[in-house]
Amino acid sequence: xxxxxxxxxxxxxxxxxxxxxxxxxxxxxxxxxxxxxxxxxxxxxxxxxxxxxxxxxxxxxxxxxxxxxxxxxxxxxxxxxxxxxxxxxxxxxxxxxxxxxxxxxxxxxxxxxxxxxxxxxxxxxxxxxxxxxxxxxxxxxxxxxxxxxxxxxxxxxxxxxxxxxxxxxxxxxxxx
Numbered sequence: 001x002x003x004x005x006x007x008x009x010x011x012x013x014x015x016x017x018x019x020x021x022x023x024x025x026x027x028x029x030x031x032x033x034x035x036x037x038x039x040x041x042x043x044x045x046x047x048x049x050x051x052x053x054x055x056x057x058x059x060x061x062x063x064x065x066x067x068x069x070x071x072x073x074x075x076x077x078x079x080x081x082x083x084x085x086x087x088x089x090x091x092x093x094x095x096x097x098x099x100x101x102x103x104x105x106x107x108x109x110x111x112x113x114x115x116x117x118x119x120x121x122x123x124x125x126x127x128x129x130x131x132x133x134x135x136x137x138x139x140x141x142x143x144x145x146x147x148x149x150x151x152x153x154x155x156x157x158x159x160x161x162x163x164x165x166x167x168x169x170x171x172x173x174x175x176x
Contacts, residue, residue, distance in 0.1 A: 025049075025147075025160065028115070030170040032139060040122040042140040042170045044076075049113030053149040053156075057106040061093030061118055065144040067162050072105070074118055075144030082139050082172060089128050093120035105148070118142060129176045136176040142168035 029045040048055055058073050065075020074095055078086040099106040099114040108114035120140055129136045145168070146159040160168075 025164070027168045030168075032170045032173045034173050038124050038126075040124065040138065040173055042118075042120045042122065044118040044140065044142055044168050044170060045115065046118075046145075046168065047113050047115050048147060049108050050110060050149060052110055053151040054110050055108040055114070056102070056148040056150065057095070057097070057099070057108065057114065057116055058146060059095050059101070059104060059106060061095055061120065063091045063093065063120075067144050067159065067165065069144055071144065072146060073144075074142060074146075076118065076120060076140050076142050078122065079139050079141050079169070081135075081137050082141075082169060086138065089122055089124045091120055091122045093118060095119075110151075124175065133176055135174075137172035137174050139172045140170045141165070 025046065025048045027044060027046045029043070031043045033041045035041050048057055060073040062071065062073045062075055064077060065071050065073060067075075069075060074093070076093060078089065078091065080086050095106070095116050095118050097106050097114055097116045099108050099116070101107065106114060106116065122138070122140075142165050144159060145165060146157065149156045149158065
């Protein structure tokens, strides 16, 4: 009985003390800031890493890419009221990280987790918000997030699906 208690105590301590590394891909923070009357700044921060595979993540971001598009970039769209895609305005985006860059992609070694932030600047014109609109809120939704897992000679290109991406959305900014 004494050996069982000691074994159980050691197991519990190992679970608590030893950090476990498991598959990780989730958003950790989102922000929306109105820099001035016509410039908006949006960020979506997410973490990625796998215990037994190296990982490559995109540096570039392109407005308008959708899930399933064959592109090496993060895709995002502007949304009115967090649901209706908006085509007007201009946007520029990129992904920032402290991860090492290899062959124009971020590289995260197996067993580690990298933090990435999509940064998008949106420029709105005077006619961006319809004059008859009583309310106009704008956010950004990540619509495509490709990544590459590398295990030995095996290279697997993948991407998050729409049900996973539903959480990769910024707060709304009130434009009217």
